[in-house]
Amino acid sequence: MVKNDEFDLQNFLPYLLNQAAEQSSLEFQRIYKDRYGLLRTEWRVMFHLGMYGEMTAKQIGARAMTHKTKISRAVSRLAQRRYISRTRSENDRRAEVLALTPSGQSVYQELRGIAEDYDARLDRRFSRGEGALLRMMLRRLAGLDD
Amino acid sequence: MVKNDEFDLQNFLPYLLNQAAEQSSLEFQRIYKDRYGLLRTEWRVMFHLGMYGEMTAKQIGARAMTHKTKISRAVSRLAQRRYISRTRSENDRRAEVLALTPSGQSVYQELRGIAEDYDARLDRRFSRGEGALLRMMLRRLAGLDD
DNA sequence: GAATATTAGTTGTTTTTGTAACTAACAAGG
DNA sequence: CCTTGTTAGTTACAAAAACAACTAATATTC
Numbered sequence: 001m002v003k004n005d006e007f008d009l010q011n012f013l014p015y016l017l018n019q020a021a022e023q024s025s026l027e028f029q030r031i032y033k034d035r036y037g038l039l040r041t042e043w044r045v046m047f048h049l050g051m052y053g054e055m056t057a058k059q060i061g062a063r064a065m066t067h068k069t070k071i072s073r074a075v076s077r078l079a080q081r082r083y084i085s086r087t088r089s090e091n092d093r094r095a096e097v098l099a100l101t102p103s104g105q106s107v108y109q110e111l112r113g114i115a116e117d118y119d120a121r122l123d124r125r126f127s128r129g130e131g132a133l134l135r136m137m138l139r140r141l142a143g144l145d146d
Numbered sequence: 147m148v149k150n151d152e153f154d155l156q157n158f159l160p161y162l163l164n165q166a167a168e169q170s171s172l173e174f175q176r177i178y179k180d181r182y183g184l185l186r187t188e189w190r191v192m193f194h195l196g197m198y199g200e201m202t203a204k205q206i207g208a209r210a211m212t213h214k215t216k217i218s219r220a221v222s223r224l225a226q227r228r229y230i231s232r233t234r235s236e237n238d239r240r241a242e243v244l245a246l247t248p249s250g251q252s253v254y255q256e257l258r259g260i261a262e263d264y265d266a267r268l269d270r271r272f273s274r275g276e277g278a279l280l281r282m283m284l285r286r287l288a289g290l291d292d
Numbered sequence: 293g294a295a296t297a298t299t300a301g302t303t304g305t306t307t308t309t310g311t312a313a314c315t316a317a318c319a320a321g322g
Numbered sequence: 323c324c325t326t327g328t329t330a331g332t333t334a335c336a337a338a339a340a341c342a343a344c345t346a347a348t349a350t351t352c
Contacts, residue, residue, distance in 0.1 A: 013170060013281070017170055020163050021164045021167040024163055068302090075301090095347095096300085122160075134159075138162040141169060142170075143169050216310090238317075238318070
């Protein structure tokens with residue numbers, strides 16, 4: 001198994017990003033999955049509602065760059081578990097305003113705490129300035145600053 | 147939709163990494179998917195074989211941190227399309243030695259060229275040192291340097 | 293203000309992935 | 323050797339994602 005080529009997969013950004021993303025999600029994923037039975041899109045919905053209060057499925061989808069069918073299914077599962085409430089919007093009766101219920105709030109608070117710790121732990125691998133620079137570069141790549 | 151909380155999802159590393167990975171893979175993915183009908187694990191297998199020559203499924207899996215069932219399925223689809231050959235190993239008759247066929251080689255060459263261009267293009271968003279630092283940090287997060 | 297297009301969200305169907313159980317070959321210990 | 327354990331890879335089944343077609347409400351245009 002001898003490398004016979006200049007190109008290196010291990011330096012190809014999309015590959016590297018995917019590996020880093022997968023690896024760094026693993027531990028946190030295990031927590032929201034095993035402990036709360038949540039899927040990735042589900043905790044994302046929870047976090048958006050936790051951070052911004054009321055939002056529609058559409059708004060969440062736009063912000064999280066997630067397809068509406070994924071959001072729709074996440075929302076109905078979360079509503080079933082009474083983590084979120086759905087209220088038909090006054091101005092536009094196609095849309096529903098979503099919000100965390102009290103029990104959703106408490107799950108969110110716990111997960112948020114875990115996320116903060118986890119993030120801080122990942123961050124400890126980098127020096128003060130590096131972490132900020134990394135986030136800046138990732139935001140640029142993700143197109144979040146546009 | 148007012149932010150009411152100090153925690154910011156947009157700075158949470160696992161989230162950010164996932165978004166950046168997804169976003170930066172998108173264009174390249176469209177190429178290997180639409181143009182060559184390859185799945186992500188499939189092009190990964192192709193790239194590993196292209197870079198290292200002969201490898202077993204096990205070796206590819208270890209290097210790409212990919213589960214053996216995913217590799218197994220990728221390998222059988224690639225073999226079906228005659229992009230790779232499978233030869234039972236001399237020393238260990240459980241294992242198969244995989245290699246690109248000539249037509250696999252040519253697909254690999256094309257994709258590799260596209261990947262190089264694409265990577266260079268992503269890289270142009272960063273200054274000289276930044277790109278190298280980013281890769282270094284990602285490798286650390288991915289656990290590739292261990 | 294009816295006809296047409298657009299939008300919010302859902303549902304159904306097909307791919308792809310994850311997980312567990314399996315087969316066949318090898319390794320070690322007695 | 324021959325039992326027990328491990329390893330390479332496959333297969334079967336369940337969970338999740340992708341994609342297309344749909345319903346119902348709202349906008350637009352003539």
